[in-house]
Amino acid sequence: MVTSGEIKEDRKRLHAVIDRRQGRGLSYAVSKERKFYSRLFAGIVLLPFLPQMGYWAAKVSHETGQSPFFDNGFDYEYQEGGHVVRRHYGKLKIASLESGTVEQELAVRSGGGHYEPVTHDDARITKTGRVMRPKAHDESTQFLNMISGQMGLVGLRTGKVEFKLNILANGDSEPFCTYLSQLRKGLLPGFIPVHVTCPDTRRIPVERRLWLETYYAQYFASFLNDCQIAWHFIRHRSEVLR
Template sequence: MSNVIARCLDVIFVIAGALIAHALRFPGAEVFLDDNERLHTAFNCALVLLLFPGFGFYETWRGQSLPAMLGRVLAAWLAVVAASLVLVFTLHRVDAVSRLWFGYSTLISGVLIVSAKCGAHLALRTARRRGFNFRTVAIVGTPGFSRTLLAHLKCAPQAGFKPVFLFDTNAQALDIFEGQRGGLPVFTDIDAFAAKVREERVNEVWLALPLSEEHTIYRFKRAFQHDFVNLRFIPDVRSLALFNHALVDVIGLTTINLNAAPISPLSMWPKLIFDRLFALVALILLSPLFAAIALSIKLTSPGPVFFTQKRKGIDGHPFMIYKFRSMTTHRESEGLVTPAARGDARVTKIGAFLRRTSLDELPQFLNVLLGQMSVVGPRPHAVEHDDLYKDLVYGYMHRYRIKPGITGWAQVNGYRGTTTKIEKMETRVKFDLFYIHNWSFWFDMRIVFVTIFKGFVGRNAY
C-alpha cells in the first residue's frame, strides 16, 4: 500500500510541476495545459512509473544514508527527463513545446520529488529514534562480534533495528548472566532459536559469522528456508583487516584489493587538475622569491642553486626531486644518506633558514607540474631510507601507491623534518595511511589550507 501511495504522489508531483511551470511561463493565462504540454506531462508520468522502480526508488532505505538516497533520486529523475526528451525528439514535437516551460517543469517537479523523499526519510529517522517503525533483529554469532553489532545498533537508533535475542555459536563462551547478554536472551540450540524467531515473528536474522563458517551459514539457511524472515549474512572479517579495501569486479568475479591502488583513476581527476593549475600559479607568483633565494644561495656558498636527489614516485617509479640547496657541496659514501642533525656543520646559514621555513621545498612545484608529485600526499624519502624502513615499519611502502606530495597529513600534524627513531617513522606512516584510506578532494583542500597557515615552520626541521 505504501508503494502505491508513493507512486501516486510522484505522479502528482510531476503534474503539479507542469501546472506551476505553465503559470510561471504564461502569467494570466488559463491554468490548464495545452495539448503539447499535456502530452509531455503524460510521458513523464508514464516514465516515472516505469523507470523509478528500476532505480530502487520504492525499496526500503532503512539504515542507509540520506546523501545516498538523494543521489539515487536525482539519478532516477534525470533518467526520466532524458527519456522524455528522446520521445519528444522522436515525435518531432520539439518546436511545439516551450523550452522555458520545459525547464521550469523539470526543475519544479524534481524539487518536489526530492523534497518529499528527503522529508519522508527525515520523518522516519525521527520516528525510529523514538521507538516507532522498527524491525526486530535476532543476531547469530560469537560473543565478540555480536557485541560489536549491538554497539552499532545502539549508536544508530535512526535505522530502526531493534535486537531482541542472540544465538551464541560458541556455547562454551556464555557470559555469567545465565543465558543473558546485554539484557537479551542468549540461545545455544538452533531448534529453540528458530522456534523463538517464529513465535516472536522476528523480522530479520543476522548471521554475524566468519567467512570460514560456511557449514553454520547453511544450517541456518536450511532452518529458515520455509519462513518469511529476512536472513542477512554480515561477515566477520576483522582478523583479515579488509575493511579499508575495495571490492572490485574482475572478469565477473568479486575480488578484494588487498594490495592495489586504493583510489580509482577517475576519482583522481579533480586532484590531477588542481595539482597542475596550483603548481603553475605558484611558480608564476613565486618567481620573484625564487630569484631572491637563488641569488642568496649563490652569494653565500659555492655550488649549484638546486639540489637534486632520486626519490620514488607513484608505484615506485623513480624521479629526481628538486630542492634549493641548503648544505655545502659534499660527497656521501655509496648507499649512505646522512640526514641533517641539529647544529649540522654542513647546513649553510641561508640553508638553515630555508629548511626551517620549508622554502627549500618550493622547487618541487616543478615536480608537480611535470606530474611526478602532487601538492598533497605522503612525503617521499631518500631511496636509502626506503630500503631501511620498508622492513621495519608496517605499511611503509604502501605510501607509494599514490603520488608523493609537497605537504601531507603527517606534516600538518607536526611530523616533518628529520626522523631518527623508528617510533616516529611508524607514527608518520600511520598518518600517511590514514590519508590514503580516507582520501577525498576536500581532505586535500583542508590540508592545503592548514599548511598555508601553520605548516611552513617546523621545530624538527634543521
Template sequence: MNTFAQSLTQKDIFNFLFFVPIFWCILHTFSGAYFNPYRKSRIIEVYRTLIISILGTILFYFFIFIDDDHNDIHYYYKSFFIYFILQFGATSFGRFLVLNHIKNQINNGKFGYNTLIIGGNTQAVQLYKEIVLNRVKLGYIFKGFVYAYDSGNNGLNEFLPKLGSVDELEKIIDDHHIEEIIIAIDTSEHDKLQSILAQLSHRKVIIKITPDLYDIISGSVKTSNVFGTVLIEIYPELMPDWQRVLKRTIDIVVSVLVMIIFSPLYIFAAIKVKLSSPGTIFYKQERIGIYGKPFWIYKFRSMKQNAEDKGPALSSESDPRITKWGKVMRKWRIDEIPQFFNILKGEMSLVGPRPERKYYIDIISETYPHYKYLHKVKPGLSSWGMVKYGYAENVNQMIERMKYDLLYIKNCSLVLDFKIMIYTIIVILQGRGK
C-alpha cells in the same frame, strides 16, 4: 509563436559550435568516461551517460538557454527536452558502438589482459577451467602461474607454465607485463594472502580474489560476476575518477600560479643559495614515486655541496652540513618550492606521502612491508605525516610518520587533501619547518 529552431540567434549557434563540445568533454572527463575503455561495461556506461546528460543539460540549460526574451514556460520545457534527447541519444549511441567494437575485439581474442594465477590447490585449477571453457571470452591472456608457497602441485602445470616463485612476483610482473592477478588460495592461508597483497600493494595491477577471502582484505573492492565465476576486484585507484581528475587539475593550476606569482622569491632564493656557499643552486635526488617508479626531486640546495659523499644520511636540526641560509629556507620550507615543477610534470602532487630514497625504503620494508602501500598514490609536497609529525631525523621517526601517511591512504579524498593543505599553510606561516 517562434519555434525552437527559429529562436536560435547567432550567439546561440556560436555557443553550440564552440562552448558546447568543450563543456561536455570536461564533464565526461570528470565522470571518468574516457578512462580504461577496454574495461567498461556497456550497460553501466549507458547509465553513466544518462546521469551525466541529465546533470549537464540542467547546468547548460540554466547558463545558456534561459534568458529574458521568452516568457512562455512551454518554450523552456520543449527546449530542455529536445536538447536532452539529442545529447543523450547521440552520446550514448556513439559510446555503445565504440564499446561494442571493443567487446568484439575481446571476444575474438584480438585484445586481452596479461594474467597471472597464484594458487596452491585444486581451486586454482577449477577457476582456470571455468574461465577458459566459458563461451564468452573475458579478456584474460594467461601467461602462467605461481604457487602460493615454494612447493606444491595443484595441476595447473598441465595447462600453464610455472613462471617462478611467489617471492619473485615483482620480477614476473615486469618480465611478462602482467596486468591482472587472480589469487585462488584456501581461506586458511590468511597470512599468505596478506603477505602477497602487501608485496603487490604498490604495483599498478588489478588483483582479483575469490569471495571466501573477502572478509580478510581491506581496501577498495568491487564484486565482479564473471559468468558463474564470482571474483572480487581490488582496484589500485583509491579515489573516484572525478576526484582524481579534479586533484590533478588543482595540482596543475596551483603549480602554474605559484611559479608565476612567487617567481621573485625563486630568484631571491637562488641568489642567496649561490652567495651562501660554493656549489649548485638546485639539488636533485632520486626518489621513489607512485607504483615504485623512480624520479628526480628538485630542491634549493640547503646543505654544503656533496653533503652525502659518505652515503645516505638523514639531516637533523643541528646538522653541521646545513648552511646558514639553508636553515632559514628549511624553517619556512622555501627549499621545497622547486618541487612545484615536479608537480607540474605529474611526478608529485600537492598532497601525498613524502617521497623517500630507495635506500631507506628497503630498510623499512624489511620490517614493515606495509610501507609500500604509500606508493599507491603520488608523493606529495606536503602530507598528513608532515603536518602531524614533521621531518624525520632517523629511520624510527620515518616509521612513526608512516603511520599518519597510511591513515591518509586509507581515507584518501579531496576533502582530506584540502584539510592538509590548510594545515600546511598554517605550519609555514608559523615557521615550524625544520
C-alpha cells in the same frame, strides 16, 4: 599505540573499498584526477612563493658558486602487468649544504624509515642555509616537483607517521600507515611522491598504489577538502614540508 587488531580492521575496511572499485580504469582515472588537483594547487600556491624561492636560489648560487638546484631523487622499479617498470623519481631541491650533493643530503637519513634533518648548527650548512632550513625554504621547490608530476599534495606523509610493518603472505614487509592512525596522531596530509614511498626507497606494488589512489578517492576527492589542505600548507609550511 595502534594495536595489530586495529591495523587488521583498517586494512579490511580499505580492501573492501578496493574490491568495490577494482580495475585499472578507476586507478588510472583517480591518478589523473589527483595529479590535476596537485598541479592546480601547486600553481596557485607557487605564485606568492616564486619571488621568495628566486631570492634564496640566488643567495645560494652566489654563496656556493654553483647551481642552487639539484636532483635529490633516485631510480626505482616496480612490477605492473607482469613487466618490470623502471623509472627515475626526480625531486628538485635548493641546496642548503656546502656541496649541495645528493649523497650529503641523503646521509642524514637514518634506518627504519625515519628522517633526521640536519640541524642549523651543522658545519656543512651554508650561511644562507642556516636561515633557510628552520622555515623549510630549501623545500619550496616542492611546488615545481608537483607541477612536473613527481609529487602530490594529498597523501600520507610516511616520515611523520609511525611505521606499521605489514607482514605479507610471501614474507615481505612494507611500511603500513593507515588513515585512522594518522587521525589518532593528529596529522594532516602533506607532500608525497606520486609512485614511491618516502623517505625510504622501497617500491610500491600495484596493489599498494591502488590503495593510495582509493584512499584519495574516498577521503579527498572534493574541491573543498583540497582547499583546506592547501590552506593548511600555507599556514604550517615548515611542518608539512619536512
